[in-house]
Amino acid sequence: MSNSKNSAGTKDSIAIAMTGASGAAYGLRLLQCLVNAGEQVHLMISKAAQIVIAMEGNVNISGTPADMQQQLTKIYKAKPGQLHVWGKEQWASPVASGSGAPRAMVVCPCTSAFLSAAANGTSSDLMERAADVAIKENNKLILVHRETPLSAIHLENALKLSRLGVTILSANPGFYQKPESISDLVDFVVARILDQLEIKNDLLPRWGE
Ligand SMILES: Cc1cc2nc3c(=O)[nH]c(=O)nc-3n(C[C@H](O)[C@H](O)[C@H](O)COP(=O)(O)O)c2cc1C
Numbered sequence: 001m002s003n004s005k006n007s008a009g010t011k012d013s014i015a016i017a018m019t020g021a022s023g024a025a026y027g028l029r030l031l032q033c034l035v036n037a038g039e040q041v042h043l044m045i046s047k048a049a050q051i052v053i054a055m056e057g058n059v060n061i062s063g064t065p066a067d068m069q070q071q072l073t074k075i076y077k078a079k080p081g082q083l084h085v086w087g088k089e090q091w092a093s094p095v096a097s098g099s100g101a102p103r104a105m106v107v108c109p110c111t112s113a114f115l116s117a118a119a120n121g122t123s124s125d126l127m128e129r130a131a132d133v134a135i136k137e138n139n140k141l142i143l144v145h146r147e148t149p150l151s152a153i154h155l156e157n158a159l160k161l162s163r164l165g166v167t168i169l170s171a172n173p174g175f176y177q178k179p180e181s182i183s184d185l186v187d188f189v190v191a192r193i194l195d196q197l198e199i200k201n202d203l204l205p206r207w208g209e
Helices: 004-008 024-036 047-056 065-075 112-120 126-136 152-163 182-196
Strands: 013-018 040-045 083-086 104-110 140-145
Touching (some): 013 024, 024 040, 024 047, 040 126, 065 083, 104 112, 104 126, 140 152, 140 182
Parallel strands (some): 104 140
């Protein structure tokens, strides 16, 4: 009997949720790398993330999820059908159910608000539901949290999620590679995410090379 997740094709995809923490460049660079690697991507962008993307001036996107899908497909040269952008109440998305869930989900950047929602299983919009599904299905879930300083609330939420198998991959680039640009710092973090997803990349020289 065929595995319904595999035959649906969604097990071969990856979900990215961009929330309204500073560092939209991390999420957009991750999207670009996944598209270049030929991955199918389900993307969700919170309202706050759209504000941060506009403020940080990474790319010019606006309108409905379908509009943003079209704009990002063009910017990152995705193949037809490779990139899906979902709105917060599009419950028909495969990411909303364990039977269609992607093999991994990355929340990048991840707000403290999302960290709390994930730790408490609130599922009040599509991206929170997708994280809840990833946890219940034991699928890979990576939270690229950006916040400083961290309160006991943040630390307790992160610890609870870590104990459930969620990867807390804070957006804190190292400097030992002697970065020359912001892109180098962004790539430091994105390389660590791609490593966690087991996607080959040469964004950074490896330690010891
Ligand atoms: C420019 C800007 C930067 C922000 N940076 C952060 C941040 O680094 N971390 C964080 O947790 N929240 C940050 N926030 C606040 C969140 O956007 C806010 O809590 C929002 O409600 C999160 O909603 P979301 O998780 O649905 O995206 C920032 C907001 C703005 C406008």
